Amino acid sequence: MxxxxxxxxxxxxIFSYSALVLALYPQLNIxxxxxxxxxxLWRSAHYLGRIGMLHHFILSxxxxxxxxxxxxxxxxxxxxxxxxxxxxxxxxxxxLELRAVRDVYFFVNTGFVLIALYFIFNTSLAAAFIAFxxxxxxxxxxxxxxxxxxxKKAFVQxxxxxxxxxxxxxxxxxxxxxxxxSLWKMPIQKQATTGLSDNVSPGEIAKLSRSSALxxxxxxxxxxxxxxxxxxxxMTLDNFDGKSWTQSSILKNEESQAKRGVGLNFQFxxxxxxxxxxxxxxxxxxxxxxxxxxxxxxxxxxLVSLGDYSLRSDTPIITRKAFNVEQVASVNQPIxxxxxxxxxxxxxxxxxxxxxxWITARLQSGVSKENILAQLLDxxxxxxxxxxxxxxxGEHQIDDFLFKTRAGFCVHYASSYLYVARRxxxxxxxxxxxxxGEWQASENFFTVRQYDxxxxxxxxxxxxxxxxxxxxxxxxxxVDSGLExxxxxxxxxxxxxxxxxQRWQSSRWLNEIRMRFAQIDYLWARYVVNxxxxxxxxxxxxxxxxxxxxxxxxxxxxxMGGIFVLLLMLIFKPWQKLAVASEESAYFxxxxxFMKAGLIRNREQTISEYCLLVSExxxxxxxxxxxxxxxxxxxxxxxxxxxAQRKKYLKQLKIVNNQIKKYH
Amino acid sequence: MISNFINKRFDKWLKRRMxxxxxxxxGSGNLFIFPSKAGIHxxxxxxxxxxxxxxxxxxxxxxxVFFLCSFMVTCLLLSFRNVSQLTLSAIDSEAQFAGKNCxxxxxxxxxxQKAQDLFLCFQYHDSDLQPIWExxxxxxxxxxxxxxxxxxxxxxxxxxxxxxxxxxxxHIDFDTEVLIYPTPIKNNMQPHSTAKSNSDKSISQTIQGxxxxxxxxxxxxxESLKSVAWKQLAQGRGWLSKQFEQSVSGECVLDIGLLxxxxxxxxxxxxxxHIIELEKRHQRYALVLPNQEIVIGSGAMHQHRCLKALAxxxxxxxxx
Numbered sequence: 001m002x003x004x005x006x007x008x009x010x011x012x013x014i015f016s017y018s019a020l021v022l023a024l025y026p027q028l029n030i031x032x033x034x035x036x037x038x039x040x041l042w043r044s045a046h047y048l049g050r051i052g053m054l055h056h057f058i059l060s061x062x063x064x065x066x067x068x069x070x071x072x073x074x075x076x077x078x079x080x081x082x083x084x085x086x087x088x089x090x091x092x093x094x095x096l097e098l099r100a101v102r103d104v105y106f107f108v109n110t111g112f113v114l115i116a117l118y119f120i121f122n123t124s125l126a127a128a129f130i131a132f133x134x135x136x137x138x139x140x141x142x143x144x145x146x147x148x149x150x151x152k153k154a155f156v157q158x159x160x161x162x163x164x165x166x167x168x169x170x171x172x173x174x175x176x177x178x179x180x181x182s183l184w185k186m187p188i189q190k191q192a193t194t195g196l197s198d199n200v201s202p203g204e205i206a207k208l209s210r211s212s213a214l215x216x217x218x219x220x221x222x223x224x225x226x227x228x229x230x231x232x233x234x235m236t237l238d239n240f241d242g243k244s245w246t247q248s249s250i251l252k253n254e255e256s257q258a259k260r261g262v263g264l265n266f267q268f269x270x271x272x273x274x275x276x277x278x279x280x281x282x283x284x285x286x287x288x289x290x291x292x293x294x295x296x297x298x299x300x301x302x303l304v305s306l307g308d309y310s311l312r313s314d315t316p317i318i319t320r321k322a323f324n325v326e327q328v329a330s331v332n333q334p335i336x337x338x339x340x341x342x343x344x345x346x347x348x349x350x351x352x353x354x355x356x357x358w359i360t361a362r363l364q365s366g367v368s369k370e371n372i373l374a375q376l377l378d379x380x381x382x383x384x385x386x387x388x389x390x391x392x393x394g395e396h397q398i399d400d401f402l403f404k405t406r407a408g409f410c411v412h413y414a415s416s417y418l419y420v421a422r423r424x425x426x427x428x429x430x431x432x433x434x435x436x437g438e439w440q441a442s443e444n445f446f447t448v449r450q451y452d453x454x455x456x457x458x459x460x461x462x463x464x465x466x467x468x469x470x471x472x473x474x475x476x477x478x479v480d481s482g483l484e485x486x487x488x489x490x491x492x493x494x495x496x497x498x499x500x501x502q503r504w505q506s507s508r509w510l511n512e513i514r515m516r517f518a519q520i521d522y523l524w525a526r527y528v529v530n531x532x533x534x535x536x537x538x539x540x541x542x543x544x545x546x547x548x549x550x551x552x553x554x555x556x557x558x559x560m561g562g563i564f565v566l567l568l569m570l571i572f573k574p575w576q577k578l579a580v581a582s583e584e585s586a587y588f589x590x591x592x593x594f595m596k597a598g599l600i601r602n603r604e605q606t607i608s609e610y611c612l613l614v615s616e617x618x619x620x621x622x623x624x625x626x627x628x629x630x631x632x633x634x635x636x637x638x639x640x641x642x643x644a645q646r647k648k649y650l651k652q653l654k655i656v657n658n659q660i661k662k663y664h
Numbered sequence: 665m666i667s668n669f670i671n672k673r674f675d676k677w678l679k680r681r682m683x684x685x686x687x688x689x690x691g692s693g694n695l696f697i698f699p700s701k702a703g704i705h706x707x708x709x710x711x712x713x714x715x716x717x718x719x720x721x722x723x724x725x726x727x728x729v730f731f732l733c734s735f736m737v738t739c740l741l742l743s744f745r746n747v748s749q750l751t752l753s754a755i756d757s758e759a760q761f762a763g764k765n766c767x768x769x770x771x772x773x774x775x776x777q778k779a780q781d782l783f784l785c786f787q788y789h790d791s792d793l794q795p796i797w798e799x800x801x802x803x804x805x806x807x808x809x810x811x812x813x814x815x816x817x818x819x820x821x822x823x824x825x826x827x828x829x830x831x832x833x834x835h836i837d838f839d840t841e842v843l844i845y846p847t848p849i850k851n852n853m854q855p856h857s858t859a860k861s862n863s864d865k866s867i868s869q870t871i872q873g874x875x876x877x878x879x880x881x882x883x884x885x886x887e888s889l890k891s892v893a894w895k896q897l898a899q900g901r902g903w904l905s906k907q908f909e910q911s912v913s914g915e916c917v918l919d920i921g922l923l924x925x926x927x928x929x930x931x932x933x934x935x936x937x938h939i940i941e942l943e944k945r946h947q948r949y950a951l952v953l954p955n956q957e958i959v960i961g962s963g964a965m966h967q968h969r970c971l972k973a974l975a976x977x978x979x980x981x982x983x984x
Contacts, residue, residue, distance in 0.1 A: 166731060169730075
C-alpha cells in the first residue's frame with residue numbers, strides 16, 4: 001500500500017493522541033491505554049516500513065475481541081465508563097486502519113467526541129484551556145492533510161487565523177442560542193464522592209482538612225453574612241453507634257420521599273417574608289446529593305427541602321452547577337413526634353462509664369441540665385487543645401477524649417457534646433457542612449474549600465433548634481479567621497499539599513496571583529459554565545432594554561435573517577445590472593425566438609451571417625432578417641446617426657421582432 | 665439513468681452559465697462549493713456533540729459545538745478565497761496520434777496568494793497518466809480514441825483546501841480541440857506506386873543533404889565555416905566549400921484507392937504509417953484521397969498536410 005501520510009501528519013496524529021490520553025488519563029483504564037499506545041507504535045513501525053498492513057479479518061477480530069474485553073473489564077464501573085472506553089478504543093484502533101484520508105477524518109471526529117467527554121469531568125478554566133489546545137491539534141491534523149506545500153509559518157498562521165475568525169460567530173451563537181432541556185437521561189460516571197459524606201467519624205473531617213480543593217462558591221450582592229453566621233449546612237446526622245455518626249432510616253426515608261415528591265411538603269409556607277439576602281451558589285462536582293446553604297433557604301428550582309431544612313438535589317452533582325438561593329430569617333419550627341424524639345436522644349448501648357459518672361455526679365449535686373452542658377463547654381475552653389492530628393482514641397471514644405487525650409478537632413468536640421446532651425435527654429443532632437470561606441471582595445463572593453469542612457451541633461431547646469458549636473470554645477479563631485489560624489502548629493495545615501498555593505499564603509505576591517486566578521476561574525464558572533436560559537434572557541433583555549417592544553425570539557431570528565440576506569446581497573450584487581444597449585436587447589429577442597428552432601449563433605459569426613443562416617431556414621422571412629441585420633449594424637457601428645434616426649431604426653428592429661413571431 | 669439525465673441537464677445549464685473561453689478567472693460566478701463527505705461527517709459529529717452537551721447540560725461542550733459550526737462557516741470562506749482570482753488559460757496543443765494519451769497544457773496565474781491543493785482533470789475523459797505540474801503550467805492527459813478533431817471537453821478543477829470540509833469545484837470549458845492523426849499501423853504492403861511522370865527518370869535520385877560528400881564549389885560568404893574545405897584552402901586553391909548529398913530512393917504516390925479491400929480505419933492507419941516512414945527517409949511523396957489530392961513534396965509541413973487530410977478523411981468534422 002502506498003503511504004499517504006507524511007512524516008509531519010503522523011507526528012501530529014501521534015502527538016495529539018498522546019495529549020488526549022494524558023488529559024483523559026484519570027478516567028481511563030491503564031490496560032486500554034497500553035493497548036492504544038501499542039497501536040500507535042505499530043502504525044509508526046508501518047510508516048517506517050517494518051511491518052505490513054493488517055488483513056481486514058484480523059482487524060475486525062482485534063476490534064471485536066478488544067471491545068468484549070473492555071466491556072468485561074469495566075462491567076462494574078457502569079454504562080458511562082464502558083461508553084467512554086469504547087469510544088477511546090475506537091480512537092486507538094483507528095491507528096491500525098489508517099489507510100486513507102477518510103480514516104484520518106474518522107480519527108479526528110472521534111477525538112472531538114473525546115474532548116466533549118473530557119468536558120464532562122472538567123469544567124474549570126484550566127481544563128478549557130487544555131481542551132482548546134487539544135482541539136487545535138486535531139484541527140492541525142486536518143490542515144496538514146491538505147496544506148502539504150505550506151511553509152510551517154504560514155501553516156500556523158492559517159490555523160490560528162481560521163480559529164480567530166471563527167470565534168466571534170461561536171460566541172454569538174453561545175450567547176443567543178436557546179438551551180434545550182435534557183432530551184433523555186444519560187448514564188453518568190460512577191465516581192467516588194468527594195467532600196462530606198453521610199457517615200462522619202473523626203478521621204473523616206481531618207482528611208478533608210488536608211485538601212485545598214474548591215467545594216463551592218457563593219456570590220452575595222448585599223448583606224454579606226458576618227463571620228459567626230457563615231455556617232453552611234449540608235446535612236444532619238442523628239444516629240450514633242459509639243464510633244461514627246450516620247443518618248437514621250427515618251432521615252433516609254424522608255429524603256427519598258421528598259425526591260419522589262411524596263410525603264411531607266417542606267415548603268415552609270408560613271415563612272416570615274423578610275428576605276435577608278439572596279445569593280448564588282456554584283457547587284463543584286462532589287458526586288453526592290447535598291447542597292450546603294446558610295440558615296434558612298427557600299427551596300430553589302430543581303432541588304427539594306427536607307424536614308431538617310437542608311437541601312437535596314434529585315441527581316448527583318456531577319458538574320459545576322449554579323443555584324439561586326433565597327434566604328429567610330426564620331422558619332416555622334417542626335413538631336417533634338415521639339418517634340423523632342426517641343431517635344434524637346438515641347445512644348449506643350456500649351457505655352462510656354467515666355462520662356456517665358461525670359454526668360451523674362453533676363446531676364446529684366443539683367446542677368441543671370443546661371448548666372451541665374455549659375460546664376462541659378467551659379471544660380473545653382480551659383483544658384483542651386485543637387489539633388488536626390490528635391492521638392488515637394480507644395474503644396470508649398467519648399471517655400478517652402474527655403478524660404485522656406483532650407486534643408482533637410470539630411468532630412471530637414461535637415460528638416462529645418452530643419453524647420452528654422443526649423444522655424441528659426435533650427434531643428440533639430450533628431450537623432456537617434462548611435464553616436467560613438474566603439471573601440473575595442472584588443467580585444463579591446465566598447470561596448469555600450474542602451479544608452473549611454466542619455461539624456457542629458443543634459439541640460432542641462425552647463421548642464426550637466439552636467446551633468451550638470463546641471469547637472468555638474476551644475479555638476475561637478476557627479470561626480473568625482479560618483482553619484489555619486486556629487491550629488497551634490501551622491504545619492498541620494494542608495499537611496500533604498506542599499505545592500498547594502493555599503499553603504503559602506504568607507508569600508504576598510504568590511497570594512496575589514492565587515487570588516487573581518481564583519477570581520478569573522470564578523468569573524468563568526459563573527458566566528460561561530453556568531450560562532443558562534435564565535442568564536441568557538437577562539443578558540439579552542439588558543441589551544434590548546432600549547427596544548422593549550422587541551421579542552427576543554424575533555430579534556434573534558431577525559439578526560440571523562439579516563446576516564443571511566446581507567451575505568446573499570454581497571454574493572449576487574443585484575444592484576449591479578448588466579447594461580445592455582437597446583439594439584442588443586432587440587437582437588437577443590430575435591435570437592431567443594430562433595433558438596427554439598435550434599439555430600444558435602456561433603461565436604465567430606456576425607449578426608449578418610446569423611441572419612443569413614436563419615433566412616436559409618425561413619426563406620419567407622429573408623427580407624425581414626436582412627433588414628434587421630442592416631439596421632442593427634447601422635445602430636451599432638455608424639457613429640454619425642442622429643437621435644431621430646436611432647429612434648426610427650430601433651422601432652424598425654422591434655417591428656421585425658413582432659413580425660418574425662409568425663415563423664416557427 | 666436518472667443521474668445521466670441530471671448530468672445532461674446540468675451540462676446544458678453549464679453551457680449557458682459558463683460559455684467556452686480560452687481564459688477564465690475563477691470567482692463567485694463560476695465556482696461551486698459543497699460540503700465534502702468529510703464535511704458531512706464533521707457536521708454529524710457536531711450533532712453528536714450537541715446531543716452530549718444538551719443531555720449533560722454542559723455549556724462547554726455546547727460552546728465547542730458552536731465553535732465547530734462557526735469553524736465550518738469560516739472554512740467555506742477560506743476555501744473560496746483559496747481558488748478565487750485564479751486565472752487559467754489553455755495553450756493550443758499540437759496534433760497528436762490516436763490511441764495514445766493526448767497532452768493538453770494549461771497555464772495558471774495565481775491571484776493575491778498561491779492557490780493550494782489543486783486537482784485538475786478532464787470532466788469526462790480519463791487517462792491513466794496523472795497531471796504533471798511544471799511550475800505554473802499543467803499538462804493534462806486525455807486518451808484520444810479516434811482520429812479527427814478531438815474535444816476533450818470541460819476541465820474539472822477541484823480543491824478541498826484548507827481543512828477538507830468542503831469541495832470547491834468547477835468545470836471549465838476552454839473550447840480546446842486538437843487534431844488527432846490516425847494510429848499508424850506497421851504493415852508490409854507496398855502502396856507506393858511510382859508516378860508515371862517519374863517512371864523514366866533514374867530511380868536513384870539525389871538531393872542536397874548531409875549523407876555523403878559529392879563535390880566542391882566556390883565558397884559563398886555566409887555559408888557555415890564547417891563546410892569550408894580547409895585542406896584545399898591550405899593548398900592555396902582558394903575558398904571552396906564541400907557539398908554533400910543524400911540519395912532519394914524515389915518519389916511515390918500514396919493512393920487510398922489501392923487499399924479498398926481493407927476497412928476504412930485500417931486503410932487510413934496504413935497510409936499514416938507510410939507517410940511517417942517516408943518522411944523519416946526524406947522521400948518525396950504525394951497523397952491521393954477521393955476528395956482531395958496533395959501534390960508531391962516532403963518536409964514537416966507537407967507531412968502535416970498529408971496527415972491532417974488522412975485524419976479528417978470521411979469523418980464528421982466537429983469544427984464549424
